[in-house]
Amino acid sequence: MKYIIFCLLFLLITQSVYSQNVTTDNNKYPPLVTFTSEQDHQNMMDQLGIKSVRPGPSGNENAPDHANYDESIANPCPQLPDILTLKNGKKVTTAEIWWKQRRPEIIEDFEREVYGRRPEKIPQVTWTVKVTDREFVGRIPVIARQLVGHVDNSEYPLIDVDIQMMLVVPTNVKGPVPVLIMFGRPSFPSPAQPTNEDLEKINHSFKELMIKNDPEMKAVFDKYPAYLPITKLPGPNWFAPAPDGNSVPTEQLLAAGWGYATLDPSSIQADNGAGLTRGIIGLVNKGQPRKPDDWGSLRAWAWGAARCL
Structure with a gap:
């Protein structure tokens, strides 16, 4: 009995010391600054010493500061x-x-x-394949890979940056293929569907789960025994016309023997002032606001796209 009590006390003390160490470690990092877009804008104006912003042109054509629609005088920089x-x-x-x-x-x-200026020291990115799926885009067989690029945050673990990317390459060509990188939503183009046998198992399990959650559902399923709550998406249409200039751009790329990678720019850096203390900019700045000549979202996105290469 004494041995058990001693072990319990030892575990409690160890956990307490560990918790204190974690707290101490967190205290050595600068606290995250959280701004709204308006606060970020004001912070930048304060750094630049700007008290007010010049008002934009008026939509009223009779106003003295009306907007200009005459291209002949629309030249703010006559001498470049x-x-x-x-x-x-x-x-x-x-x-x-x-x-x-x-x-x-x-x-x-x-x-x-x-x-803006790119920082001299930017953390490394480690890529992992999260999901690999063999699909058909139209009549073209492809391999779609969902990748996540984790940015090393060991110097400031209060911010996580995980770059989201989808890589799709055709499998009906030999050897390496060129790949076009684009910004967008990295989703699977045409997820592979289960066989009829597998779909039957899925529906059986799903029905059992619903009945377990609500026993009254058994009477509903008994009333419609052929009903399948989960159905498959349409498969490839082998009689569809070959891709042409009117086809979806990504399908045209695949038909030409190209692959494509879709990169989510917001997973690199948010495109708003409220997100500038997060993302890769926030990670490098350790959660602090930008300086006037620090890099912005456009350059951060370019950096992220270069990491994909």
């Missing part, structure tokens, strides 16, 4: 910088000047003013 002139006024006359001087100037402008 010469792409082959350095900022110091010197002309680009050789390839070396272009690569070593002018091109870096242009990149700097785009990073500072448009897309």
